[in-house]
Amino acid sequence: MLSHEIGNKLNSYVADYVIFDLETTGVSYVTDQVIEISAIKVKNGTPVDEFTTLVNPMRHIPKDASDVNGITDDMVMDAPIFEVALKQFLDFVGDMVLVGHNICGFDMKFINRDAMKFFGMMVGNDYIDTLPMARACLPTMSHHTLSDLARHYSISTNGAHRALNDCRMNQMVFENLAKELEKKSKTASNIKKCPQCGNVLKLRSGRFGEFWGCTGYPNCRYTEKV
Numbered sequence: 001m002l003s004h005e006i007g008n009k010l011n012s013y014v015a016d017y018v019i020f021d022l023e024t025t026g027v028s029y030v031t032d033q034v035i036e037i038s039a040i041k042v043k044n045g046t047p048v049d050e051f052t053t054l055v056n057p058m059r060h061i062p063k064d065a066s067d068v069n070g071i072t073d074d075m076v077m078d079a080p081i082f083e084v085a086l087k088q089f090l091d092f093v094g095d096m097v098l099v100g101h102n103i104c105g106f107d108m109k110f111i112n113r114d115a116m117k118f119f120g121m122m123v124g125n126d127y128i129d130t131l132p133m134a135r136a137c138l139p140t141m142s143h144h145t146l147s148d149l150a151r152h153y154s155i156s157t158n159g160a161h162r163a164l165n166d167c168r169m170n171q172m173v174f175e176n177l178a179k180e181l182e183k184k185s186k187t188a189s190n191i192k193k194c195p196q197c198g199n200v201l202k203l204r205s206g207r208f209g210e211f212w213g214c215t216g217y218p219n220c221r222y223t224e225k226v
Contacts, residue, residue: 001095002115003124009104010097010128013178015044017128018092019099019171021163022107023069025061029109033057034082035071037089038163040171041096045178047171051092052164054079069161083118086111090123098127101146101170105131130174137180149173196222 020039026032038052054071056079066072080088089111100107104127112122134144141148147157150169153176159165192201192212199216201224212224 001090001093001124002119002121004121005124006108006112006122007098007124007126010126011133012128013174013181014097014128015042017042017097017099017174019167019174020089020093020103020107021100021166021170022110023065023071023161023163024110025057025059025065027106029106029113032110033059034085034110034114035061035065035076036069036163037082037085038167039089039092040164040167041092042171045175047168049092050164050167051089053085053088055082055085056080057082071162082114086114086118090115093125095125098123098125099130099170099174100127101149101166101173102129102131103127104129128174130170130177133177133181134173137177137184146170146173192224194220194222196220 018039018041020037022034023036024032024034034055035057036054040047041049054076056076058081061071061073061076108127115121115123131144134149138144138152141152146166146169147160150157150173153173155169155172157169160169194201194214194216197214197216197220199214199220201212202215204211204213210226212226214220214222
């Protein structure tokens with residue numbers, strides 16, 4: 001949805017969302033253009049609808065970009081310009097939460113730039129970036145690209161770097177990350193905290209058996225019977 005303000009970045013899972021992805025002529029949101037935009041609408045964690053279109057950038061697509069995503073000048077010759085495609089995308093999304101991988105650093109910059117250019121407003125939908133979420137949930141992984149995460153969860157990477165295929169991959173990754181968040185939440189809720197200082201209580205053994213002792217000892221001497 002169009003708004004005078006950019007939506008809020010969320011850091012938790014939502015069950016209803018639209019996951020989206022762009023392919024572009026390059027990595028600069030200042031000079032490059034969108035050549036494909038795709039999205040999947042998800043309700044209660046289940047995909048229910050898809051949107052996808054190539055985009056005519058009104059310029060030559062560099063070979064380096066085509067080598068990555070496979071999109072060529074001939075393929076986009078009869079495609080809509082991005083003003084039309086972006087309006088179609090925004091109509092498809094409505095006011096739902098947007099989800100994507102590295103959208104803070106990439107995709108949102110492109111769509112907000114062009115929403116302002118074409119419509120004089122920005123995209124006001126709240127959004128979730130699965131890249132920082134993956135880094136928080138899976139800190140031992142050395143890389144957190146979408147393909148790395150897909151392989152981690154045994155999700156096929158066939159067709160990677162085409163927007164709709166990346167959306168399908170990312171939707172499954174996001175649902176798996178939701179399970180990681182739930183596990184972390186349950187673990188956190190089971191941690192006992194000291195009511196006096198807030199430090200974690202640790203199970204210890206003493207003369208009279210086991211007890212909970214504050215890890216802030218000796219500054220805090222709180223104990224609790226098991």
